[in-house]
Structures are given as structure tokens and as C-alpha cells.
Amino acid sequence: MTAVIVALLLATPALADSNLPPARYANTQLRDPAKEQQARALMATLRCLVCQGQAISDSDAEMAGDMRSLVRTRIAAGESPKQIRDSLIASYGEYVTYDPPFNALTAPLWLLPLILIGIGAWLARGLFRRQRS
Known part of the structure; x- marks a missing residue:
């Protein structure tokens, strides 16, 4: 019984992420350097909800990759960083930002x-x- 519990505890981190490929812009920069700079500046101010201590720009968590992809996709579509930040705060709460109001x-x-x-x-x-x- 103890061996089963230990095996489950050791396997839990391995099961935390899915086997799906990363989102389109999770690890790929935008072609426009100005937009990529906007995206990186915004990503540095957003907290990874899985890691909690890292910005989404630094985290390897799958959710952080999804959030990076979302930020880059919306920046590429012409949304302002403030609009994206406000929508993420509306979705995840003020905890998602390192600078709560x-x-x-x-x-x-x-x-x-x-x-x-x-x-x-x-x-x-x-x-x-x-x-x-």
C-alpha cells in the first residue's frame, strides 16, 4: 500500500501537463519586433497561475505557454497590452498581475x-x- 502511495505522489508532477503540442505562439516570437517587444513587456508583468512565483515569460508550465500564445496572438491582432491585461484580470482575477491596483x-x-x-x-x-x- 505504501509503495502505491509513493508511486502516485511521484507520478503526479508528470501528469500535470497534457501530451498536446504547445500552443502556436507559446515558444515562437512574433515576426514584427515592435509587437514582440510589446508582448514580452506584458508577459513579464503577468504571473503564471500554476507556478505562482514566475512570470509567464519565464515559466515552463503548459498554462503559461497558453497564456504567452494568447498574448502574442492578441497583440498580433492589434489589441493593446492594456486591453489584454484587463481581459486576463477579468478571467483570472487580480492575482494574475504582479502589480495589483x-x-x-x-x-x-x-x-x-x-x-x-x-x-x-x-x-x-x-x-x-x-x-x-
């Missing part, structure tokens, strides 16, 4: 680091005062 939902992401720095400075000030006395 400031709103009630994302306020803790923006404010918590500032609050923690303030608390750290306040604690350090108190420690330095005590050491001088």
Missing part, C-alpha cells in the same frame, strides 16, 4: 509592509534609547 481587497498588500516598517523603526528607536541610558 490599490482597492479595498488589495489594501493590506500595499499597507502592511509600511506598517511593519513603522513598527520596526519604533521598536529600534526604543532599543537604542535604552542602550544609551
Whole structure:
């Protein structure tokens, strides 16, 4: 029984991607260098939803390849990076972007680091005062 569980756990990553060929523009650049530059700039700001720590431009995950293909296809069709970004946010939520907008939902992401720095400075000030006395 233990061997079956270990085998399943080891096989799970291998089964994560399908055996389908990659999407058309997943690993192929656009012919127009200006459009490819727009696509690459946008892809660097979008998070891979599978890897979570990588941009879709850096990820080898199948979903990231599909997203790269989608970005390049839509850029080639004349859509602006903002339109594509907005549609991906509408589909996947604000988590898909590395630069979430400031709103009630994302306020803790923006404010918590500032609050923690303030608390750290306040604690350090108190420690330095005590050491001088």
C-alpha cells in the first residue's frame, strides 16, 4: 500500500501537463519586433497561475505557454497590452498581475509592509534609547 502511495505522489508532477503540442505562439516570437517587444513587456508583468512565483515569460508550465500564445496572438491582432491585461484580470482575477491596483481587497498588500516598517523603526528607536541610558 505504501509503495502505491509513493508511486502516485511521484507520478503526479508528470501528469500535470497534457501530451498536446504547445500552443502556436507559446515558444515562437512574433515576426514584427515592435509587437514582440510589446508582448514580452506584458508577459513579464503577468504571473503564471500554476507556478505562482514566475512570470509567464519565464515559466515552463503548459498554462503559461497558453497564456504567452494568447498574448502574442492578441497583440498580433492589434489589441493593446492594456486591453489584454484587463481581459486576463477579468478571467483570472487580480492575482494574475504582479502589480495589483490599490482597492479595498488589495489594501493590506500595499499597507502592511509600511506598517511593519513603522513598527520596526519604533521598536529600534526604543532599543537604542535604552542602550544609551
